[in-house]
Amino acid sequence: MQTINYPIYGEKLLVSQLNNGLMVYIQPKPGFNKTTAVLGVNYGSIDRSFQLGNQTIIQPAGIAHFLEHKMFDKKDYDVFELFNQTGAASNAYTSFTNTNYLFSTTEAFKENLMILLDFVQTPYFTAAKVEREKGIIDQEINMYQNNPDNQAYFKTVNALYPASPLSSDIAGTISTVNQIRLKDIELAYQTFYRPDNMSLFITGKVDPQETLDWISENQQAKSWGSQPSVSRQLDLSQDQPENRHFVNMTVSRPKTMIGIRGNDSVPTGRLGLKYEIALSLMFDLFFSENADEYDKLYHDEIIDDSFSWEFENERGFHFALLGGDTDHPDEFINRIRTIIEQIPEIVKRKSTDFALQKKEQLGNYIQMMDSQEAISSQFDGFLGSPLTIYDEVAILNELTFQDVVQITQSFLNKASFQEVIIGNTKSRG
Amino acid sequence: MEYRVANGVLLQVVPTDKFKNMKIMINLTSPIDHRNFAKLALLAELLENASAKYRSEMAVSRKLSAMYGASYGVSVLRYGNQHTLQIKMTYPNDQYLPDDHDLTAEVFAFLKEMIERPLVVAGQFEQAYFKIHQTNMINYLESIVDNKEYEGTLQLQKLYYPNDRDHGDFLLGSASEIRKITSEELLRYYRQVLAQAEVTVLVGGHVDSGKILAEVRRFKTFKDRPITSYPLLVVPDPVQQVAIKRQVITGSQSVLSLGYQLPIYFGSQDYFAAMIFNQLFGGSTRSLLFTNVREKASLAYDIHSNYSSLFGMVTVQAGIDGQNEKRVTQLIHEQLDHLAQGDFTDELLMGIKRSLINQHRSESDHLGALMDNEYLQHITKFSISDNDWENQVRLVNRSQLKAVATQLKLRAIVALNSGEVSHANH
Structure with a gap:
């Protein structure tokens, strides 16, 4: 087991790869009562087109999320029951690129850890169970569709990546979910739920060596057959000219979102994280409450407190979204687009603000260090090297103003844009 | 201190x-x-x-x-x-x-x-x-x-x-x-x-x-002021019948909400039983509402209940297809009847108790939760050690839970009904 120390914060990370390929990361938090474990599968909603040996497979949208639901439904019990018997809390979620299963507990950690490993690694699917799940997922999809903020998010990503797996909601649509059959679920499971495509992250009250022994023993008792080579196919080659997309939905005020699709290439591992941190700081320099640009938009009543931005950097793609409620969608778009056009030049004059933003970001990381939820959700076990929030702090400290200027230019010079307005036809401002 | x-x-x-x-x-x-x-x-x-x-x-x-x-x-x-x-x-x-x-x-x-x-x-x-x-x-x-x-x-x-x-x-x-x-x-x-x-x-x-x-x-304004005393707990005026409101909304999903009076308050004799009752009813992923309305009948993705112990109130909310309102309402009533009859397994009850104790122990890992609890104990003047808290949870038995369920009185229903129904036919 490899140990990485972070002396400034009195923390450490233990890393080990098991024989079957499973990556195990343990970050003890002495003094805490609770332990959190997250079993991540490097498989998400975009992974529905792949080459298996010499066969090309294309699966219905929403399959990864559907599979996540089905993992809990065993022959004559629900996995929630098992966790509940020990008192643990459990959950799961699916993103574009990952599926995560987690629990947290103050009691019976070993027992819960075995439940986690066993339920995700022991499938039980039947056609009847697959059919029954559709009603629940339909209601989940309806809930997302009922939410205008959610619609703004997915319509914008859809416009940025047309005709690609990214253009569908993570849960799919009622019609694609209806197409899912038992054999699709089984194939997706066999292809992606393999130990060398999983990572286990544990933080909180934990004895690392003893825990690693339990995990090894559990894994040694299981066997995985060989399978043809898998290669994922993510075709994001289609782009479209910048456009304003109008979505008719009953809302009290229009919601407007600008999407920026990164077309430059982002390095992986630590350098990728540096890229991410640099761009986040850049967006703060223009679109946080600290920025003159934000302040002007706010006082001109183009944006209000509902405004926010986010930057996503995932396996194979990266994009930024800026959005909020506004009475003036067209002006919102024009003004923000103008600011973005000027960023590569104006960012060069913001070195003082950069220092302030770095201070803020350092404090934000320290706040996360007190939260097992933040520590574990911030961790991505599929970047090639283990990168914790303590590494993020180190990257932040080393980050120079010049880095930010360069990364900003690399991103924006090649980026493409789309805009989405969610509103009533009559409320179009 | x-x-x-x-x-x-x-x-x-x-x-x-x-x-x-x-x-x-x-x-x-x-x-x-x-x-x-x-x-x-x-x-x-x-x-x-x-x-x-x-x-x-x-x-x-x-x-x-x-x-x-x-x-x-x-x-x-x-x-x-x-x-x-x-x-x-x-x-x-x-x-x-x-x-x-x-x-x-x-x-x-x-x-x-x-x-x-x-x-x-x-x-x-x-x-x-x-x-x-x-x-x-x-x-x-x-x-x-x-x-x-x-x-x-x-x-x-x-x-x-x-x-x-x-x-x-x-x-x-x-x-x-x-x-x-x-x-x-x-x-x-x-x-x-x-x-x-x-x-x-x-x-x-x-x-x-x-x-x-x-x-x-050093705060200049934090000077002497009169202390007014008033009852903290909210007791609603009695009503003769259940108030029902139906409203048509645009959107892809209907939202059904029910409000029950439960005259059991924070720190009282039956408080722990009421808390456990809520976990059994709809407050957890093993609750009767979650198991029977969501998992077995596939009628909802989100269905949950909530107990407000300063208000003596239990609410249920579910996101459903508008056409299923009657059936979902019926199923909610049935789950409450099950609880009133003590119709749930020992194993479920044990698990719920363990979950609550587990949750309580986790709270000390969150400074915010520690301070919220401290403050709540201060204003309710009800303070209890962690040990006693756990013991109180362990002591709750089936007959107390039945008694809690019997005390629930439905007061209000709000149905925000979407005109749309799901297009799929499974």
Whole structure:
């Protein structure tokens, strides 16, 4: 087991790869009562087109999320029951690129850890169970569709990546979910739920060596057959000219979102994280409450407190979204687009603000260090090297103003844009 | 550790070395009165965003960044009959910062500035500043209807408390109430709050109590004030029949909300049984509602219940297909009947108890939760050791749970029905 120390914060990370390929990361938090474990599968909603040996497979949208639901439904019990018997809390979620299963507990950690490993690694699917799940997922999809903020998010990503797996909601649509059959679920499971495509992250009250022994023993008792080579196919080659997309939905005020699709290439591992941190700081320099640009938009009543931005950097793609409620969608778009056009030049004059933003970001990381939820959700076990929030702090400290200027230019010079307005036809401002 | 700073001004210190951050919570409290809801809500906005020294949202935000991303927020809460203005800050411990710092002193100076020196010009909040936050607040209130679950919850509350605006009204007031407030009137109201509201300050983390006490004493406005006593727990007026409201909404999903009276309150004899009852009913992923309405009947994705122990109220909410309203309602009634008949397994009950104990033990890993609990115990005057808490949970038995379920009385139903139905046929 490899140990990485972070002396400034009195923390450490233990890393080990098991024989079957499973990556195990343990970050003890002495003094805490609770332990959190997250079993991540490097498989998400975009992974529905792949080459298996010499066969090309294309699966219905929403399959990864559907599979996540089905993992809990065993022959004559629900996995929630098992966790509940020990008192643990459990959950799961699916993103574009990952599926995560987690629990947290103050009691019976070993027992819960075995439940986690066993339920995700022991499938039980039947056609009847697959059919029954559709009603629940339909209601989940309806809930997302009922939410205008959610619609703004997915319509914008859809416009940025047309005709690609990214253009569908993570849960799919009622019609694609209806197409899912038992054999699709089984194939997706066999292809992606393999130990060398999983990572286990544990933080909180934990004895690392003893825990690693339990995990090894559990894994040694299981066997995985060989399978043809898998290669994922993510075709994001289609782009479209910048456009304003109008979505008719009953809302009290229009919601407007600008999407920026990164077309430059982002390095992986630590350098990728540096890229991410640099761009986040850049967006703060223009679109946080600290920025003159934000302040002007706010006082001109183009944006209000509902405004926010986010930057996503995932396996194979990266994009930024800026959005909020506004009475003036067209002006919102024009003004923000103008600011973005000027960023590569104006960012060069913001070195003082950069220092302030770095201070803020350092404090934000320290706040996360007190939260097992933040520590574990911030961790991505599929970047090639283990990168914790303590590494993020180190990257932040080393980050120079010049880095930010360069990364900003690399991103924006090649980026493409789309805009989405969610509103009533009559409320179009 | 508790210190009386002045009459009606109290400091509570929660010392712990477990965390890398510190938290401060300041509560200004008064007996509930719906006529103040809109005013206190708008006031919270104004106290959060500028002061005499930090004259804009940007100036405040930059000051917070300079204090290593300290977070600062002002909100309003309703603890039973107690109307509360709550000011919260979180900031990193000096030990983890580069160079030498005394962030605690800096943070207290900031709080004094924000609380005691608002952005005032000629006897009122600065006009442009007031105006923009008034407009933002109106816009926010008018947009709540877009969030159907939230809208359902607010309508249920109104229906549950007919002719009782102190408990039925939305705590942030209405758009029309916010519109009517003048800047001058609001400043007058704030001065009254500062002089008369009871103040409780909580500070948690790696603290030096003496130093914190000295800082709190430096607030010029935290002087003696009369302590008013009033009952904290809310008992609703009796009603003759169940109030039902149906409204057609646009959207892809219907939201069904039910409100029950449960005359069992925080800290009372049956409190632990009521808490466990709620977990069995719809408060967990093993509850009867989750298992039977969602997992077995596939009629909902989200269905849950909630128990408010200061209000003696249990609510249920579900996102469903409008055409299934009758069936879902029927199933909800049936789950309650099951509980009233004690029709659930020992194993389920054991698991729920373990979950609650587990959750309770996890709370000590969150400084925020520790301080919230401390404060709740302070205002309810009900304090219990962790051991006793766990024992009380363990002691709850089937017959107590049956008795709890029998006491639930349905008071209100709100159905926000979407015209649409799912297009799929499974």
